[in-house]
Amino acid sequence: MKSANDILKQLREQGSRMTKTRNFIVAVFQNNNLPLAELEIRERLAKQGIKVNKTTVYRELEHLKSKNIIKDVDFGDGKKRYELNGDDHHHHLICTNCKKVEEVHVEDDVSHIEQKINQRKNFKIINHSLEFFGLCRNCK
Ligand SMILES: [Zn+2]
Ligand SMILES: [Zn+2]
Structure with missing residues (x-):
């Protein structure tokens, strides 16, 4: 940070x-x-x-x-x-029930998806935003 x-x-x-x-x-x-x-x-x-x-x-x-x-x-x-807007790249986990928000860091992130998009669409990706929706530990 x-x-x-x-x-x-x-x-x-x-x-x-x-x-x-x-x-x-x-x-x-x-x-x-x-x-x-x-x-x-x-x-x-x-x-x-x-x-x-x-x-x-x-x-x-x-x-x-x-x-x-x-x-x-x-x-x-x-x-x-x-x-x-820090150097710390992360995504969010959002509980659809209690609305709790948590940060999550993913090791190799989504670079393989970006590569595929790059090849298929000839689109140079600079950044991405990705949030996950679901049920948290307490709500599932
Ligand atoms: Zn919850
Ligand atoms: Zn990411």
């Missing part, structure tokens, strides 16, 4: 102004390794006594996204979620 300093450095190098709100939002992502929705981010900020409205949070999220600090995560439920 990228350190807070690395992220701030990356932002500065890209000419991003580090406002107080921006700093706090980056910290929220740093202190949480699972994808967060806008409301969850606002709740975490509120716990620290920081009041920010929805529009501001969305604007900050768009900004951090444009600087490649965070990325979208789609669990197919219509809710927008975000997580740090």
Whole structure:
């Protein structure tokens, strides 16, 4: 995972102004390794006594996204979620019953599938996003 300093450095190098709100939002992502929705981010900020409205949070999220600090995560439920765009490549396991989310790292990942796609479709894959849906330990 990228350190807070690395992220701030990356932002500065890209000419991003580090406002107080921006700093706090980056910290929220740093202190949480699972994808967060806008409301969850606002709740975490509120716990620290920081009041920010929805529009501001969305604007900050768009900004951090444009600087490649965070990325979208789609669990197919219509809710927008975000997580740090780190070097740490992983997927998510989402329990369809209790909605628990877990990170999973897969050894050789899906490079063989990417190779096949590359050959069949002449499409150069740069990245992929893959989430697994099912029942967790407690729910199955
Ligand atoms: Zn469950
Ligand atoms: Zn992968």
